[in-house]
Amino acid sequence: MRASMRWMPLLAVVAASCSDDPQPLTGQASWSDGCPMSMCTSSTHAVRGAAGSPTVDVDCSLAQVSGGYRVTFRIASITEGANFDQSTEGLSIKGFLPAVGQELRSATDYSATATIRGLGWVINEAALGPTAPCHVVITNLSNGGFKGTLSCPEVQDTSVTPPRARLIRGGSDATNPDLAEFVFANCVNGG
Secondary structure, eight states: OHHHHHTHHHHHHHHHHHTOOOOOOEEEEEEEEEOGGGOSOOEEEEEEEETTOSSEEEEEEEEEETTEEEEEEEEEEOOTTOOGGGOSEEEEEEEEESSTTSBOBOBTTBOOEEEEEESSOEEEEEEBSTTSSBEEEEEEEETTEEEEEEEEEEEEETTSSSOEEEEEEOOTTOSSTTOEEEEEESOBOOO
């Protein structure tokens, strides 16, 4: 009996180290699109998944820099073997966050943009910021992840000629119908 008791502390250490598996990077976003004065059919989009999924391209990064954070994220529905650029619906956002509750914006060496795909249309690199066409607010930072909102009251869809104005707002289950929502967890922390 004494011999087995000697191994108890060692087994406890081994068991504790085995339970610290890293959590996967996950993301979700929901939004809807439309056109001013209902000049096009509105669609609702919702994408959710974890890194390594064959049907979702998801990535995010949160890096503390002088004066705030660099935030990047993307999420898209894909077919197996495809990527964001080949997707039909997705969001890709990057920008500088001065503080929680503020909008992403450009910084001296970092531009803030949104690329949005929606079942046949694409908004490529729309500017983000308080005076820009699209607005992304990070409402919460927590343990290597974040959540926030997106709205584009009027942004140009350059995938058609002539370009068409589009609205990006909340999805069918949005807390606020004017704001698309996203949540990312276990992002890469980098410089």
